[in-house]
Amino acid sequence: MEDLQQLVRECLTNDRRSQEKLYRRFYPALFLLCRKFFSQHEEAVEVLNDGMLRVFTQLDKYDAAKGELFNWVYTVVRNTALDKIRSRKWPPHHEIDEEGAVTQNNILSKLEGEDIYKLLDALPPSTRAVCSLFYLEGLPVKEIATMLQQSQGTVKWHLSETRSKLKPILEQFYLK
Incomplete structure (x- = not known):
């Protein structure tokens, strides 16, 4: 398997093949993440692609000393999905403040x-x-x-x- 640090260095130079390799390496887990938020396959892929675009444009901000690359990429893609959700206009909901509303029975x-x-x-x-x-x-x-x-x-x-x-x-x- 190709060295991940080398792959990151190549992605920083905008090498398209390296970007594709990184995308393909993380695609399965990131698609499942996006699928949690969006029911339509196409929408999940769209958000994943938007998230990976953010990853590639902000890759210089990744600090290996602070954690694994996958965790950083996962966070960027998750935040992209949340941004898309926040940008939608939701119908108003009634707020119910129940102390026992949240259960830990998963x-x-x-x-x-x-x-x-x-x-x-x-x-x-x-x-x-x-x-x-x-x-x-x-x-x-x-x-x-x-x-x-x-x-x-x-x-x-x-x-x-x-x-x-x-x-x-x-x-x-x-x-x-």
Whole structure:
């Protein structure tokens, strides 16, 4: 396998072949990341491509001393997806401030990957994003609220909405 540091150096010189190699190396994991947020295959690929464009234009900001390249690329692509979600005009939602609204019982971790994506497809885009960040990425409500520029109450509402929409589907899944 080609040395990753050499690949980064070549990408910094805008070498297209090296950029393609880096893209292909990380594509599977990054596509799954984007798929968590977007139900349409084409939209997930579009966000992945936008994210990788950011990676290539900002690669000089990557500091190997601060962490692995993959983690940095993953963060850049995830932030690109979140930017796209934030840029959409969502219909207004009612804020429900429930102390017990957030549960740590992560039923999604018990499902197969394909099943998770089918469940996520049943959710509206904004609820899907919150669900992905909370249950699949493991981020706390406060951090999700900051990332999506929403109140914590709105994030909790989306989590409540996730549970109410997915509960009948999950009950059916476990009764099989």
